[in-house]
Amino acid sequence: MDMLDFGSPRQTYDIRVEYSLLYECALGIGAFTWDEVHDKLDIGQAQVLQIKRQMSEALRREVSLAGLHHTWRSVLFLIHRCPYLPSTTQEKHLPVFMDWLKEIKDSIRTEAAPYLGASYQAPLAAALAGNALDMQKLLDEHHENPVIYQNLQYLFAVSAEQLLDHIKRLVEGWYEEVVSRDRNVVATLEQSAAQTSALSQNVSHEKLIHTVTRGGEFVAEPGVTTLWLIPQVSYRPFTIRNHLPGYAVYYYPVDPDAQTGLDKNRLISNIAAKHKAVGDVLRVRLLELLAASSRSLAELAQAIGASKPSTHHHLLLLRTAGLVHVDGGVYGLNVDEVLALGEELCRLLKLDGVKAAQETSQGR
Structure with missing residues (x-):
């Protein structure tokens, strides 16, 4: 059969640009606990070592746990799912986030779980509810990805109360002992977010992603309707990509020239x-x-x-x-x-x- 294709409409995406020191906490812990990347980070091994030397014993224990079970990714998902942050000023992000964690204390394991795709939503919910068969199935299917595997393994074993205590101590400790010491980081993130928002009004989404990620390419995915762009300093020069229902998330490095x-x-x-x-x-x-x-x-x-x-x-x-x-x-x-x-x-x-x-x- 002969077929004529008159073309399909070009997909457009909503652009969402946000910044927060809470993202710096999660990404900073992720970078800190990945030894192999330290010599490639803009902050350098010397500053990583300085953070390690200055860290309190209490925070050191929580960061060690975060590195072992990748709960820094759980923190990222929790930040994204907190409904109050977009309408809250930066200086109130931490207390508002902490109050929200108390609100969801009974369901925190679900809120902290990674997004594995639409097809995994039901078995993931069952596994978090205690279904041993679904737990094992998910672990078997993700055993080649140590980040997801170890994170799921921890979430399946930990109680809601234990997870809440760990997340609170981890985020508050890193915020107070590491992030808040850099008084200029908020201005840096704010400036980068403003530049990205302005750029998004004048270029295609392909060009936008290419520019903010310094050469990265946008790959269209089924179900994605919004590009969520978050400037970050902690993992520079790398861009970290994440996935949420309907979102492709890019934690992109701020422009060093702007700093x-x-x-x-x-x-x-x-x-x-x-x-x-x-x-x-x-x-x-x-x-x-x-x-x-x-x-x-x-x-x-x-x-x-x-x-x-x-x-x-x-x-x-x-x-x-x-x-x-x-x-x-x-x-x-x-x-x-x-x-x-x-x-x-x-x-x-x-x-x-x-x-x-x-x-x-x-x-x-």
């Missing part, structure tokens, strides 16, 4: 914080002691003639600045960070160029 001024401000803030940390005689003495050998809190307090609470406060300031770390109650010096103190200030002030100009003017 030039912000990076300088961050450098200035870091330098100021570090020099403020050493701007006390007792803290300098603590650094001197730790340069000689690692010591416990009791040993350090006795050596500087101060109480344990006072010594702990000084050590906390040094840890926050990245100059000191603690492991199993024993404090040690971050030698590279201390050595970088003067180097960072000289680089900011461009003193090498100033010195060269002075030597030239003096005829040296």
